[in-house]
Amino acid sequence: MAFKKPSPLPGFGLSLGYTVFYLSLIVLIPLGALFLRVVTHMGWVEFWKLATTHRALMSYRLTFGASLVAALVNSVFGTLLAWVLTRYQFPGRRLLDALVDFPFALPTAVAGLTLADLFSKNGWLGRFLVPAGIHVAYASLGIIVALTFIGIPFIVRTLQPVLENLEREVEEAAATLGAGRLRTFCSVIVPTLFPALLTGFALSFARAIGEYGSVVFIAGNKPNESEITPLLIFLRLEEYDYTGAMAIAVVMLLFSFTLLIGINLLERWASRFQN
Amino acid sequence: MSIELRQVSKQFGDVRAVEDVSFTVQEGELVALLGPSGGGKTTVLRMIAGLETPTGGDLFIRGQRVNDVSVQQRNIGFVFQGYALFKTMTVHENIAFGLKIKKWKRADIAARVQELLKLFGLDGLGSRYPHQLSGGQRQRVAIARALAPKPSVLLLDEPFGAVDAKIRQELREWLVRLHHDLNVTTIFVTHDQEEALEVSNRIVIFSRGRLEQIGTPREVYEKPSNEFVARFIGVLNVLELKVQDGQSRLGELSFPAHGVPEGNTLRIGFRPYAVQISANLGEYRYRGTLKHIFFLGVLLRLELETPSGLTLRARIIKEEFNRLGISEGDEISFQIREYRVLSREGDALTQETSVAQLVSLAEGI
Structure with a gap:
């Protein structure tokens, strides 16, 4: 088996060793330990019982559902944002561009607090929405808002370089062949963006699944209703129920892992036209 | 006549890229637009295609004034310098693109694409993606794609610029043969005087946005109308x-x-x-x-x-x-x-x- 390609640069062995060691140290060992704990401290029957309580099931549904919705919303509006930021020149463009990174830099607790205040009954937005029957704060809608907020930079930042590299000539070629703006966008530009869009979607989705800080402030955290899985794990720990917390954690882990693998495969398919 | 420019000008801001250019290209001709870079020849080509709008003068294709006709409606084939292939599509899909937009029937599209693949020596490459092709093959795909919807004019921007010397020579001869076989009015831009002399029926020479001379290769070589042309050609x-x-x-x-x-x-x-x-x-x-x-x-x-x-x-x-x-x-x-x-x-x-x-x-x- 020759997986080592001849290269004029030395150090392949060393760098591969370093990569494996480092990934083991900070990713594989902690995750493996988690698994091992589940296997050694409880049987599969007990694991299944703890991982599939009604409360846990509802929290999975909320976490993955809200994350999916938020990632989808970001895919649409993030693309639009990236498009405007790369395609047009206007005063304040650089400022807007910098603002995109804000959710990266802001402590998530601050984001949660701000959103909760904004959408609460007396908040600047809440005072109009609540009378209309739209409850954002302390409801599942609030979770989606928070997850959208923290996920937007991932889409914008992965799409921007691809949009910048789009050749003007390719669009002109489509035009000379008779394609209008919409047709060119759908058949030429979107397929080119698709692999990057999938990457951005995956990052935004993964980030949302793991989000804790901003959500707990706005969610209301009612069991079975607005309680996300990371919070449930935290509550279990507070009750000194380590095995219960761990069972739920392992489910999260497996879910996230499967999703990321799936998205990766999809990405590979979508970028089949590249080297 | 196929294409006529009457006192066409193009200004980009303060820059006069093309000034007061008039010439006529007959049906079925193979014409070179020749000049040093920045001479305005590519801008002229893009105006004929409809990718740029003239700021002055009139442009006619087959007797119809096309100044206000959109690029989509002009029925021209354009081959870009960098080929501009759709990299997410296979060779087959690239060539079929224009036909799908013109709403050809499925069977007709398949037949036309096969015909072009054969004509362009691309048999068996229909399912490849552009990145799997050589430079010369990519260029032929670009030309096939432009010709597929049977345009009234074929426009090529520096068609031989990006390939190496040997392939360039082959492509030149091939273009002459192709033009002979298909007899479609063809205009190409080049900065290489040898290429213009060898390939074209007539040469239009530009310098600094102005038309310097128009004539057969022999005319511009033997009877240059001024020192610029004399020095540029040979x-x-x-x-x-x-x-x-x-x-x-x-x-x-x-x-x-x-x-x-x-x-x-x-x-x-x-x-x-x-x-x-x-x-x-x-x-x-x-x-x-x-x-x-x-x-x-x-x-x-x-x-x-x-x-x-x-x-x-x-x-x-x-x-x-x-x-x-x-x-x-x-x-x-x-x-x-x-x-x-x-x-x-x-x-x-x-x-x-x-x-x-x-x-x-x-x-x-």
Whole structure:
């Protein structure tokens, strides 16, 4: 088996060793330990019982559902944002561009607090929405808002370089062949963006699944209703129920892992036209 | 007539890219737009395509004024310098793109694509993606894609710029054959005068946004309308002579005054092939030393130096060179068989608008 390609640069062995060691140290060992704990401290029957309580099931549904919705919303509006930021020149463009990174830099607790205040009954937005029957704060809608907020930079930042590299000539070629703006966008530009869009979607989705800080402030955290899985794990720990917390954690882990693998495969398919 | 430009201009901000250009291309012609970069030739091509809108003048395709017709409606095929293939589509999908938009029937599309793949030597490559093709193949796909919807005009921007020398030569010959077979009106942009001379029926020469000359390759080479064209098409020796005692002189070279007053200057130009060389020092009136010999295949380029230090360029064919039996550093004699007057001092004519008349040796030097 020759997986080592001849290269004029030395150090392949060393760098591969370093990569494996480092990934083991900070990713594989902690995750493996988690698994091992589940296997050694409880049987599969007990694991299944703890991982599939009604409360846990509802929290999975909320976490993955809200994350999916938020990632989808970001895919649409993030693309639009990236498009405007790369395609047009206007005063304040650089400022807007910098603002995109804000959710990266802001402590998530601050984001949660701000959103909760904004959408609460007396908040600047809440005072109009609540009378209309739209409850954002302390409801599942609030979770989606928070997850959208923290996920937007991932889409914008992965799409921007691809949009910048789009050749003007390719669009002109489509035009000379008779394609209008919409047709060119759908058949030429979107397929080119698709692999990057999938990457951005995956990052935004993964980030949302793991989000804790901003959500707990706005969610209301009612069991079975607005309680996300990371919070449930935290509550279990507070009750000194380590095995219960761990069972739920392992489910999260497996879910996230499967999703990321799936998205990766999809990405590979979508970028089949590249080297 | 197929395409007509009437006093077309294009201004980008303060820059006048194209000024007052008029010319006509007949149905079925193969025309080169030639000029140095920044000469406005690509802008002219893009205006014909509808990718740029003229800021002045009128543009006609097959008698119809198309200034306000969108690029989508013009029914032209355009081949971009960088090919601009759709990289997310296979070769087959690339070629079929224009046909799908024109709502051809599925079976017709498949047949047309097969026909083009065959014609362009791309059999069996239909399911490849552009990144899996060589440069030459990519270009052929780009041309096939442009031709698929049967456009009334094929426009190519620097079609041979991005491939290596050997493939470029093949592509040139191939384009000539293709044009002969399909007989579609074709206009291509190039900055390479040799390419323009070899490939086209007629050449339109641009410089700094203006049309300098339009004519067959032979016309622009043999009867350039001004010094710019003469220097751009082929090599030109240019001499600046001072008039003394009724003759214009530079070093040991002397020519008639051509009506230029005493003490003023006269510029003349002559092609390298106009320099006749002999190994016999007494045969021609001037003496010189052979400084360098450049071997170009069938032709050789020679650099002569006169005793007074003038450097002249000459060109002879290989057989002639062998017959002369000369080598670098040899003394030779030479004469200038024909030349043209480029400008006279005091003329209102500038260098580039002067009428260059050909003066042959028979007029008596």
